[in-house]
Amino acid sequence: MKKSLISRLVIILFILLAWTYSLFPLTSRPFYDVLNKEAKKRVDTTFETVVKRAQELDNSNAGSLVTPPKALLAAANELSVNLRDYIPIYNQPDASNLAVVNYVRRRAAGKLRLGLDLRGGTEFIIDFDAKELAENEPDKDVLEARDEIIEILRNRVDQSGVVEAQIQPIGPSSISLKIPSIDAEDVREFREIVQATAKLDFRVVHVDSDSLVQKEKDPDFRAPIEFERMELKASADDTAGSGQILYVKRFPERIAGRHIKRAFPSVNQFGTYSVSLEFNAEGAKLFHEVTTENVDRRLAIVLDGTVYSAPNINEPIAGGRAEISGSFSPEEANKLGVVLRCGNLPVAISVEGEFSTDPTLGKDSVRSGFYSALVGLVLVIIFMVIYYRSAGIIADVALAANILLVLGTLTIAGATITLPGIAGIVLTIGMAVDANVLIFERIREELEHKKSVMNAVHTGYSRAFITIIDANLTTLLTALILYKFGSGPIRGFAVTLSIGIMASLFTALFMTRALFDLLLYTNLVKNIKMLHIFRFENMKFLSMTKLTAMISLCLIAVSLITAGIRGKSAFSVDFTGGTAVTFNYHAEVPASEISAVLEAEGYRDARVSYKASVQQQTKLVEIVLGAQKVGAELDAKTDLMALLNQKFPQAEFSGGTTKSIGGLVGRRFTQQTMWAIIWALLGIIAYITFRFEFSYAVGAVAALAHDVVIAIGIFLIANMGDRQLSLPVIAALLTIMGYSLNDTIVVFDRIRENIGLLKKMKYIDIINLSITQTLSRTLLTSITTLVVVIILYFFGGGAINDFAFVMIVGILIGTYSSIFVAVPVMIYWHRRQEQGKVLAEQSHLKEQPA
Numbered sequence: 001m002k003k004s005l006i007s008r009l010v011i012i013l014f015i016l017l018a019w020t021y022s023l024f025p026l027t028s029r030p031f032y033d034v035l036n037k038e039a040k041k042r043v044d045t046t047f048e049t050v051v052k053r054a055q056e057l058d059n060s061n062a063g064s065l066v067t068p069p070k071a072l073l074a075a076a077n078e079l080s081v082n083l084r085d086y087i088p089i090y091n092q093p094d095a096s097n098l099a100v101v102n103y104v105r106r107r108a109a110g111k112l113r114l115g116l117d118l119r120g121g122t123e124f125i126i127d128f129d130a131k132e133l134a135e136n137e138p139d140k141d142v143l144e145a146r147d148e149i150i151e152i153l154r155n156r157v158d159q160s161g162v163v164e165a166q167i168q169p170i171g172p173s174s175i176s177l178k179i180p181s182i183d184a185e186d187v188r189e190f191r192e193i194v195q196a197t198a199k200l201d202f203r204v205v206h207v208d209s210d211s212l213v214q215k216e217k218d219p220d221f222r223a224p225i226e227f228e229r230m231e232l233k234a235s236a237d238d239t240a241g242s243g244q245i246l247y248v249k250r251f252p253e254r255i256a257g258r259h260i261k262r263a264f265p266s267v268n269q270f271g272t273y274s275v276s277l278e279f280n281a282e283g284a285k286l287f288h289e290v291t292t293e294n295v296d297r298r299l300a301i302v303l304d305g306t307v308y309s310a311p312n313i314n315e316p317i318a319g320g321r322a323e324i325s326g327s328f329s330p331e332e333a334n335k336l337g338v339v340l341r342c343g344n345l346p347v348a349i350s351v352e353g354e355f356s357t358d359p360t361l362g363k364d365s366v367r368s369g370f371y372s373a374l375v376g377l378v379l380v381i382i383f384m385v386i387y388y389r390s391a392g393i394i395a396d397v398a399l400a401a402n403i404l405l406v407l408g409t410l411t412i413a414g415a416t417i418t419l420p421g422i423a424g425i426v427l428t429i430g431m432a433v434d435a436n437v438l439i440f441e442r443i444r445e446e447l448e449h450k451k452s453v454m455n456a457v458h459t460g461y462s463r464a465f466i467t468i469i470d471a472n473l474t475t476l477l478t479a480l481i482l483y484k485f486g487s488g489p490i491r492g493f494a495v496t497l498s499i500g501i502m503a504s505l506f507t508a509l510f511m512t513r514a515l516f517d518l519l520l521y522t523n524l525v526k527n528i529k530m531l532h533i534f535r536f537e538n539m540k541f542l543s544m545t546k547l548t549a550m551i552s553l554c555l556i557a558v559s560l561i562t563a564g565i566r567g568k569s570a571f572s573v574d575f576t577g578g579t580a581v582t583f584n585y586h587a588e589v590p591a592s593e594i595s596a597v598l599e600a601e602g603y604r605d606a607r608v609s610y611k612a613s614v615q616q617q618t619k620l621v622e623i624v625l626g627a628q629k630v631g632a633e634l635d636a637k638t639d640l641m642a643l644l645n646q647k648f649p650q651a652e653f654s655g656g657t658t659k660s661i662g663g664l665v666g667r668r669f670t671q672q673t674m675w676a677i678i679w680a681l682l683g684i685i686a687y688i689t690f691r692f693e694f695s696y697a698v699g700a701v702a703a704l705a706h707d708v709v710i711a712i713g714i715f716l717i718a719n720m721g722d723r724q725l726s727l728p729v730i731a732a733l734l735t736i737m738g739y740s741l742n743d744t745i746v747v748f749d750r751i752r753e754n755i756g757l758l759k760k761m762k763y764i765d766i767i768n769l770s771i772t773q774t775l776s777r778t779l780l781t782s783i784t785t786l787v788v789v790i791i792l793y794f795f796g797g798g799a800i801n802d803f804a805f806v807m808i809v810g811i812l813i814g815t816y817s818s819i820f821v822a823v824p825v826m827i828y829w830h831r832r833q834e835q836g837k838v839l840a841e842q843s844h845l846k847e848q849p850a
Helices: 003-022 031-038 046-060 068-078 097-108 130-136 142-159 184-195 209-215 281-293 330-341 363-388 390-413 419-448 453-485 489-521 541-570 591-600 636-647 667-691 694-721 727-757 763-795 798-820 822-847
Strands: 121-128 166-171 174-179 200-204 227-231 245-249 260-267 273-279 299-303 306-309 321-328 349-357 578-584 607-613 619-626 654-661
Touching (some): 031 046, 031 068, 046 068, 068 097, 097 330, 121 130, 121 142, 121 184, 130 142, 142 166, 142 174, 142 330, 174 184, 184 330, 200 281, 227 306, 245 299, 273 330, 363 390, 363 419, 390 419, 419 489, 419 763, 419 798, 453 489, 453 667, 453 727, 489 667, 541 763, 578 636, 591 607, 591 619, 591 636, 636 654, 667 694, 694 822, 727 763, 727 798, 727 822, 763 822, 798 822
Antiparallel strands (some): 121 349, 166 174, 166 654, 200 245, 200 299, 227 245, 260 273, 273 321, 299 306, 306 321, 578 619
16 A cells, blocks of 8 residues: 555544544533542542542532532642642643642533533623712713623623623613523633723832831831732632732822733743733833832732732833733633733623523524434435445545534634534535535546546546635635624634634545545445436526526515515514513423414514523523514513413413613624625635636625525515524525535636636637536535525524525525526626727727827
């Protein structure tokens, strides 16, 4: 066997094994079980004593905010035990107790992280005092302050690594923040990030601070009136539980949190973590002035009333940099950097309520959606084997590897999988199947030209290579731009799609080629046979241009008119907000059944979810109604309770609260999404112009706009105009853009190839031939992708049904537009360019002297 083939197979095997390993454990394991398993160096009973004490602390605080990791850290510090003596960490011989605890936490945590829509999570109800705001910031309106807090919290969420959180206003001074985490320690840490006011002060330490501390024992001691007593924060492993006492000025220096440009964790030469600060221009100037005025004095760095460090000022500091040291763990340094980068809150906030929440899509929808997608995937696998025989088996192995690589990379990156992310996976699967279909169809063409199997495989891969690269790189560029400029579910979609594209390129161009070479080298495959259902002669597609143009213009007009008529009613609760009604209940009723009853009563956009109060241990059902359905005259709580108790008497709905809530999709999200799409379109134009020519770019963008507008119009018309645009629908529309673009690039690439090969054939004939040659591939890819989304449509339920409906429409419209929109627009623009060149040449000749 050739060394090159052996090396390729070794690389493939290594990557698959490594990515498989990265997936486990899929779900979280008990903390104490993992702790005992990791503790290998036990020479006495000290470790068992620490664990026993931790469990006592844990059990004695049942129902409180104490968690097993926190209890273990407290027990180890209480008994003055270094956990690193029992659980060594590679490359960290002097690991602190906190570092060891976090290491065990990571080992116990499940790798597959699902989002709020698929798994549920934790909801914080955050309040602030309007009276305190009026005292501290009299010029700031309550709603203005609330929106500012939302933006700061949103930034903290994004930069802390939590993906796909949901944040929305639920009153003038209240905010709902939901994170996709149910792990108690994760929730505790995130609670600390949320509640930090991040008020940063720099205060000069009294020149005789140490002397003042010693004089405290004197009964007649009186502290200087301009200074106050503060404690320097102890390190994480300070078993004494206290730090150094300092006397610092009561009033801070002129530098504040607003002057910070960057804040990030750093490691000094001794391996200790700190937080480095970079000031903006104004802050750098002020910092230089303060350090100049206080040379040979100590400057305390105070955050939220705690002194983290108090370095000595040896000389004026003009670089606009400072450092907060304090024996931080990596996690503490990162958390502190996050809250400082995001700015300080205009007023102190507090977590007034905490709830565990069920999946926002509903448990039934998630379950049915999972099994529907699984059935659809199995049908695709079976279809590939039946249609492509042995090549189909190779494609299925590659498809399984592709899904493994996507999920493995998501777990390695710590990403969260949500419905928009699954949309990216669906598109990835479609592109992976498409890449294999492109290769197999090319191999078929070479076999029909009487080439040997070995040569057919070689030539098929060579000719499909450029098409696959162009199609995938164009979509990858789009995904990267969406990630850069988008937010929330847009970024989730972009992350998954980017990972999926890289996985598809690896499996289609590298892995399947190695498998083909292995089978051919070992003579396990001597001939490649495939079905050939879709046979087409040279069809005159462009002769239908006028008819298809009329059809497209009519569909666009109907779509725009429909959108105009629907107006605000076209948008769901995600965009408009509405009213949240919450009830206590005795027996749980499936959310899907409640939704069905509400829909029958005209509450088409109602969202039903269950949650439980962490503090009060009460179980609640929450029903969110759209703003259009609830008027001032409607008592939603009374009407809904009567309706639901009549339909479900066993539930015994009682109590209830009503709150007005804002939309998940705010102005910031909308602006970022629009800019992300604009930049993505510009990126597409630039890439296609570089790889083809500008007329091709115009055709591709025209097809994208055509597909999205018509898909939205058909969606809004469907179900007698009952459907509404929501976040899952936005995810589906982004998927349509990727699918349509991929389809169009394949057609364009064949046109470009044939123009170079068929010099004597007419331009229009070349285009008709190119479309005909790629039509079987187009239909096969559309069929395989449609199989999955059609099953999702009929059996997914809820928001998944909306998502699948848009996908079905988009695939059909995208297949149509790649032939009847992208190509005609490209030809029209190409002719305009050619005519412009001719006119320019004629003008130039006229100007020449006779």
